[in-house]
Amino acid sequence: MVAETTVAEVMAELSALEEPKARAVNEKHGDDHGVHLSKLRALAKRLKTQHELACRLWETDDTAARLLAILICRPKAFERHELDVMLREARAPKVHDWLVNYVVKRSTHTEELRVAWSADPDPVVASAGWALTTERVTKKPEGLDLPGLLDVIETEMKDAPDRLQWAMNHCLAQIGITHTEHRARAIDIGKRLEVLKDYPTSPGCTSPFAPTWITEMVRRRHDM
Known part of the structure; x- marks a missing residue:
């Protein structure tokens, strides 16, 4: 009671x-x-x-x-x-x-859930898996198949439901920002798919359009 x-x-x-x-x-x-x-x-x-x-x-x-x-x-x-x-x-x-x-x-249980959720047929659940994958891309990429992730993004992101699309786009951007060897491909995928290209962005904020996002964050790192 x-x-x-x-x-x-x-x-x-x-x-x-x-x-x-x-x-x-x-x-x-x-x-x-x-x-x-x-x-x-x-x-x-x-x-x-x-x-x-x-x-x-x-x-x-x-x-x-x-x-x-x-x-x-x-x-x-x-x-x-x-x-x-x-x-x-x-x-x-x-x-x-x-x-x-x-x-x-x-x-x-983060890694087990990341793997399970990423493959879930529910796009909202899958978006959580992609969010956890983005965390690994940024902080602990060892063991991740980055080219494979880019293949999936290239094939599926354009037609994904909003929340899943947003999570996949974030992963695409982080691969481009943090992994130099995959940057050109990440930018190319973003340019061709044009996901979030026209997303309204407030003054002073970075666009979520992956090519713009990647380019701006890399520029800031070089300016530091």
Whole structure:
């Protein structure tokens, strides 16, 4: 009963933090909550790590509660099958993104899930696999078949659903940025496929169009 009361208290606090304007902005990106992320992080900092509470909050199926759960859980406490179920439940983009970056990447099952998810027929699940692959491309590329990844990107990215396409494009860009020997091919693939070529980019931000992204990041490295 104590855990249930605690969940009720946290849910009440999240409800009090709800702001209609924040919800309107978030809903444009597919995230159905109205709590500013800075306030969510402040609440998580106050609660500190509470894994059992995190699991109970996740079970509420509330987006703000799940984001909070991600911040107060113990990533290494989850079994592989638990993370797989959680990812498939995480349909809100922000929950999906935080779960992959803050939990799965810190778990002991990252590589197994990367391989399994990358081949999953669900494009949202597959996008998580590609996000984990991009992490390896950047930080631990040993053992990865980079030419093979470029083959898949070249064949499948153009017609992939939005979230999967975005994840594959990110991987393409990182291969070009971090691996000189594959840079020319990565840029060529990006130019031919033209994925995100016309994506609106705010002043001062780098375009997600892979050839532009790669060229700009390489230039910055040389300028440092």
